[in-house]
Amino acid sequence: MKALVMQPDKCTSCLQCEMACTFEHEGVFNPARSRIKVFEFEHGALNVPYACTQCEEAWCLHACPTNAITINDATGAKVVNDDKCVGCKVCTIACPYGTINYRPETGKVAKCDLCDGNPACVEACPTGAITYQ
Amino acid sequence: MITLKGTGLLGDDLDDQGKIGRMAFEGSLAGLCEQLAIDPAFAGYLSQVNGEIVHETDRAKCLLKDGDTVTLISPVTAG
Amino acid sequence: MSWQNKVLFVDLTANRCWSEPLNQRWAEKYVGTRGLGTRYLMDLIDPSVDPMSPENVLIFATGPLTGTSCSTSGRWTAICKSPLTNSIGSANSGGKFGAELKFAGYDLLIVKGRAKQPVYLFIDDDNVEIRPADMWGQSVWEADEAIRKEVADPNIKIAAIGQSGENGARIACIVNDLHRAAGRCGVGAVMGSKQLKAVAVRGSQGVGNVADPKRFMQLNTEIKAKVAADKGRQGMTRNGTHAMLSSMQAFGGLPTRNFREVQFEGADKIDHVAARTATDTGHVNLQTNKACFGCTIACGRIAKIDPEHFSVKDRPQYHTASGGLEYETAYAFGPVVGVDDIDALTFAAFVTNEYGLDPISFGVTLAAAMELHELGVLPAELTDGIELKFGSAEALCVMAEKTGKAEGFGVELGMGAKRLTEKYGHPELFMGSKGQEFAGYDARAMQGMGLGYATSNRGACHLKHDVFSQDMKDHTSNGKAEPCKRTQDIISAVDATGLCLFINGYQSFEDFAALMDAACGGWDADKLQLTGERIWNLEKLFNLKAGLTRADDSLPPRMLNDAVPTGSAKGSVCELDKLLDEYYELRGWNPDSTIKADTLARLGLTELA
Numbered sequence: 170m171k172a173l174v175m176q177p178d179k180c181t182s183c184l185q186c187e188m189a190c191t192f193e194h195e196g197v198f199n200p201a202r203s204r205i206k207v208f209e210f211e212h213g214a215l216n217v218p219y220a221c222t223q224c225e226e227a228w229c230l231h232a233c234p235t236n237a238i239t240i241n242d243a244t245g246a247k248v249v250n251d252d253k254c255v256g257c258k259v260c261t262i263a264c265p266y267g268t269i270n271y272r273p274e275t276g277k278v279a280k281c282d283l284c285d286g287n288p289a290c291v292e293a294c295p296t297g298a299i300t301y302q
Numbered sequence: 303m304i305t306l307k308g309t310g311l312l313g314d315d316l317d318d319q320g321k322i323g324r325m326a327f328e329g330s331l332a333g334l335c336e337q338l339a340i341d342p343a344f345a346g347y348l349s350q351v352n353g354e355i356v357h358e359t360d361r362a363k364c365l366l367k368d369g370d371t372v373t374l375i376s377p378v379t380a381g
Numbered sequence: 382m383s384w385q386n387k388v389l390f391v392d393l394t395a396n397r398c399w400s401e402p403l404n405q406r407w408a409e410k411y412v413g414t415r416g417l418g419t420r421y422l423m424d425l426i427d428p429s430v431d432p433m434s435p436e437n438v439l440i441f442a443t444g445p446l447t448g449t450s451c452s453t454s455g456r457w458t459a460i461c462k463s464p465l466t467n468s469i470g471s472a473n474s475g476g477k478f479g480a481e482l483k484f485a486g487y488d489l490l491i492v493k494g495r496a497k498q499p500v501y502l503f504i505d506d507d508n509v510e511i512r513p514a515d516m517w518g519q520s521v522w523e524a525d526e527a528i529r530k531e532v533a534d535p536n537i538k539i540a541a542i543g544q545s546g547e548n549g550a551r552i553a554c555i556v557n558d559l560h561r562a563a564g565r566c567g568v569g570a571v572m573g574s575k576q577l578k579a580v581a582v583r584g585s586q587g588v589g590n591v592a593d594p595k596r597f598m599q600l601n602t603e604i605k606a607k608v609a610a611d612k613g614r615q616g617m618t619r620n621g622t623h624a625m626l627s628s629m630q631a632f633g634g635l636p637t638r639n640f641r642e643v644q645f646e647g648a649d650k651i652d653h654v655a656a657r658t659a660t661d662t663g664h665v666n667l668q669t670n671k672a673c674f675g676c677t678i679a680c681g682r683i684a685k686i687d688p689e690h691f692s693v694k695d696r697p698q699y700h701t702a703s704g705g706l707e708y709e710t711a712y713a714f715g716p717v718v719g720v721d722d723i724d725a726l727t728f729a730a731f732v733t734n735e736y737g738l739d740p741i742s743f744g745v746t747l748a749a750a751m752e753l754h755e756l757g758v759l760p761a762e763l764t765d766g767i768e769l770k771f772g773s774a775e776a777l778c779v780m781a782e783k784t785g786k787a788e789g790f791g792v793e794l795g796m797g798a799k800r801l802t803e804k805y806g807h808p809e810l811f812m813g814s815k816g817q818e819f820a821g822y823d824a825r826a827m828q829g830m831g832l833g834y835a836t837s838n839r840g841a842c843h844l845k846h847d848v849f850s851q852d853m854k855d856h857t858s859n860g861k862a863e864p865c866k867r868t869q870d871i872i873s874a875v876d877a878t879g880l881c882l883f884i885n886g887y888q889s890f891e892d893f894a895a896l897m898d899a900a901c902g903g904w905d906a907d908k909l910q911l912t913g914e915r916i917w918n919l920e921k922l923f924n925l926k927a928g929l930t931r932a933d934d935s936l937p938p939r940m941l942n943d944a945v946p947t948g949s950a951k952g953s954v955c956e957l958d959k960l961l962d963e964y965y966e967l968r969g970w971n972p973d974s975t976i977k978a979d980t981l982a983r984l985g986l987t988e989l990a
Contacts, residue, residue, distance in 0.1 A: 293450070311624050344612070
């Protein structure tokens with residue numbers, strides 16, 4: 170299985186990944202709703218992109234009472250099925266990394282789904298800080 | 303042998319190509335610029351030969367000799 | 382159309398906030414940032430108003446491409462009447478603040494009046510609050526931290542002023558995201574005059590109304606690939622604008638010791654190579670590069686000061702990284718004041734960010750003070766016991782801090798070089814135009830730059846025209862007026878879109894027009910260039926109404942009379958009068974610099990004249 174690989178030393182915090190993510194999933198440029206986030210430290214001397222690690226033992230999936238989170242067999246991504254998600258937020262508590270988040274405007278949770286094997290953030294990154302390998 | 307230097311981004315570009323430093327060359331400054339295939343992005347409108355400015359238009363008549371130091375000056379855009 | 386179609390108004394006198402629909406007719410005509418903002422300003426104030434009075438209005442303006450996936454989409458502009466120049470004040474910045482304002486749903490934020498007590502503005506989409514600013518009296522960096530704690534949101538984006546702006550220093554800027562700045566024209570002083578410490582914004586609405594999303598994304602992919610492959614771009618990423626220093630040194634246009642000279646013997650100690658080279662003690666100044674929002678160039682510098690340097694010894698708060706040297710900061714803290722100590726330069730860069738000072742104006746004002754000191758007019762007893770000698774790293778570091786904190790002689794430096802040199806009886810030592818200090822290019826060695834400085838609507842500026850390549854090919858004034866005029870129009874349009882001038886070198890003007898067309902519909906390069914010309918003339922109209930005349934399109938006598946001592950243009954002076962006549966003709970202006978009626982009609986500006 171391929172995974173998103175982040176290299177903080179290459180990240181300039183331009184947030185092209187966050188725009189690509191939200192355009193891919195929601196058709197808008199909206200970093201506040203991005204499933205991948207860049208964290209800045211020390212006045213921007215260190216910039217760290219961060220998204221769901223697609224844990225093998227996915228706690229979000231096990232915690233979900235409605236079985237709304239399933240595994241995409243092709244990519245291994247843990248995917249939220251909107252028609253089943255009831256917005257109980259248990260998965261957001263179960264996730265040790267804080268990479269599955271509740272969206273008040275939809276009443277459901279959202280997380281990285283690896284864009285069905287063609288991650289938009291990887292395409293958008295100008296420095297090669299995010300790769301899919 | 304001449305000594306080749308460059309300023310700004312042009313200097314870095316020539317350095318990356320391993321061209322900065324001492325090199326064997328015979329001919330005019332125009333010939334040198336042609337041989338270096340200076341990228342238009344860096345232009346190199348002006349040069350210094352042994353500290354004296356040589357304009358682009360005077361390159362052809364500027365003949366280089368052993369021991370000369372040539373500095374190519376790059377106009378990168380504003381800062 | 383990628384405008385948000387909403388303007389946020391804040392009246393600090395009435396303690397009231399409201400939003401109004403964006404004037405679509407103006408958006409079509411003036412696009413965004415400095416264009417659209419100036420149009421609103423013309424509507425809201427009398428251009429003859431005292432810039433420090435509550436009647437002045439401060440506008441934070443984005444453009445239609447701000448906050449989109451175009452490269453360099455993070456630009457915003459602060460617009461007001463300038464207290465430094467009494468002309469249009471217009472200061473462009475990057476970072477992430479501008480895009481966040483757009484994501485909160487606003488094209489423009491317009492601040493009127495003056496608060497009774499110090500306040501800051503909190504914007505969370507539609508929730509807008511005027512809050513007491515308990516952090517008044519603190520630096521930009523302290524205020525940033527205090528607000529971040531108060532609102533408990535690590536992702537909030539903040540634009541703030543330091544003590545200099547609070548105290549009305551006319552060279553104060555607005556700093557956003559800790560080390561990006563709307564630097565010029567004293568916009569920070571206007572913010573201070575309104576008792577507005579900061580604007581803190583969080584936006585979650587995004588930018589989603591692109592006219593033709595498919596074409597927009599396709600264009601972006603193509604243009605970004607072109608930008609990525611460009612060697613000039615690669616060089617900018619690696620070295621930033623700092624690389625210009627060694628070129629200007631070799632060329633002979635690097636202003637040194639208040640523009641008496643054009644080459645600096647210490648240049649190689651403070652250039653981009655020095656910044657990335659380890660010292661004897663193993664310290665490396667340049668840590669990494671950093672992007673503004675959406676930028677695929679990332680020319681920003683992040684640097685560290687050697688912890689053993691006198692400026693920061695025993696001051697651990699300066700031992701971490703922050704915004705480092707770019708060309709203009711390197712020039713303004715280096716050659717123009719004669720200092721060749723890269724750590725001192727970097728300290729001055731940190732401190733001007735921390736306290737909200739325009740580095741260019743500060744450096745050139747200090748240079749004028751140093752020349753006054755040399756003349757015996759400013760002895761140490763008048764300058765807090767510090768000898769303001771050219772070359773003194775101590776004077777640079779101490780005065781940067783004092784000016785930032787508005788303490789002692791720093792209060793006088795904060796007034797800018799024009800007022801300082803007038804006060805001490807040597808107005809000829811002010812190196813600038815319309816009251817604003819010159820950037821790091823000599824106007825005699827570069828005639829196109831001289832004309833650009835003199836005609837820039839916001840006072841001396843190197844970023845409102847682009848005659849660099851012509852100036853470096855040929856040091857005469859021949860053929861310089863036309864590219865100066867043309868590039869002023871193009872850059873006005875580029876600025877107005879909300880993208881960065883620096884991408885202009887790697888994507889064509891047609892690319893800008895195509896992006897505008899895909900984002901907003903109905904744009905081509907001719908229309909965009911005409912819009913740029915309209916914006917330039919709109920700013921000029923503001924200045925004419927503010928009382929400026931041809932006499933304000935001026936340069937100091939040193940640029941007009943004293944020949945360049947060394948370098949490629951040795952012997953030259955700036956032939957400004959000749960250039961101005963040619964330029965006004967090209968602009969369709971009268972010889973007294975007023976705008977001809979048919980020019981106004983052609984640009985659709987008659988109603989404003």
